[in-house]
Amino acid sequence: MQIQISRLVPVPLKDVLLKRNSDVWNKDLIFDQQQWIKIKAPSGTGKTTLIHLIYKLRQDYQGQISIENKDLRSISGDELATLRQSRISIIFQDLRLFENLTARENIELNRVLQTPYYPPEKIDAMSARIRIAHILDQRAGLCSYGEQQRIAIIRALMQPFEVLLMDEPFSHLDNENTALAAALIAEECTTRGAGFVLTDLDEDNNFNYTHYLNL
Numbered sequence: 108m109q110i111q112i113s114r115l116v117p118v119p120l121k122d123v124l125l126k127r128n129s130d131v132w133n134k135d136l137i138f139d140q141q142q143w144i145k146i147k148a149p150s151g152t153g154k155t156t157l158i159h160l161i162y163k164l165r166q167d168y169q170g171q172i173s174i175e176n177k178d179l180r181s182i183s184g185d186e187l188a189t190l191r192q193s194r195i196s197i198i199f200q201d202l203r204l205f206e207n208l209t210a211r212e213n214i215e216l217n218r219v220l221q222t223p224y225y226p227p228e229k230i231d232a233m234s235a236r237i238r239i240a241h242i243l244d245q246r247a248g249l250c251s252y253g254e255q256q257r258i259a260i261i262r263a264l265m266q267p268f269e270v271l272l273m274d275e276p277f278s279h280l281d282n283e284n285t286a287l288a289a290a291l292i293a294e295e296c297t298t299r300g301a302g303f304v305l306t307d308l309d310e311d312n313n314f315n316y317t318h319y320l321n322l
């Protein structure tokens with residue numbers, strides 16, 4: 108999968124963002140599937156906005172986003188659903204879990220909504236690796252933010268994808284748990300030949316990024 112971005116600027120942020128020296132806003136970029144892209148920027152400079160624009164959660168922008176040369180504005184309905192079910196997965200900054208469902212139910216719900224990529228046992232295997240096996244049957248709303256973040260990570264990895272969007276995915280995790288989660292994500296992307304776009308506030312060496320962009 109290829110995502111092309113051309114002269115993209117979110118309309119509400121236009122005046123502020125065009126004054127910034129950005130590698131992304133108002134530039135022409137191509138994100139290829141094999142790329143592991145880190146986008147670094149301070150708070151409030153549009154990281155979440157960018158991720159939501161690419162996932163088509165909002166459309167208040169000028170310029171163009173294209174998926175395989177097709178304008179994202181013209182992708183809707185079943186085509187958009189298929190894109191999100193099997194080609195683009197996402198870890199939201201605000202996680203977006205159902206707090207009254209258990210951790211396992213949150214993950215399983217997403218797994219069965221698409222052609223399942225992995226059998227349900229994989230939830231246990233991934234959870235053991237990133238140390239949340241003990242809370243799988245607990246209500247997500249009762250889990251700590253760090254636990255919730257790892258539930259959201261596994262939920263994203265249990266579905267098929269060619270590109271993974273990650274919005275500050277380790278913001279609630281300590282270094283040791285970040286390393287475990289990053290290793291799992293790296294392994295999953297490598298196995299599938301998938302790429303990712305990851306946003307964060309600071310520099311890091313959590314992955315062997317192919318590209319490092321300032322927003």
Ligand SMILES: Nc1ncnc2c1ncn2[C@@H]1O[C@H](COP(=O)(O)OP(=O)(O)OP(=O)(O)O)[C@@H](O)[C@H]1O
Nearest residue numbers: 119120148149150151152153154155156157200308
């Ligand atoms: N629809 C909107 N209308 C007006 N302003 C908006 C809109 N959406 C976002 N903003 C503003 O855009 C700016 C960027 O928000 P965004 O959440 O994308 O930043 P961020 O880089 O992800 O920040 P953080 O690191 O704090 O999560 C913020 O100042 C926010 O208030």
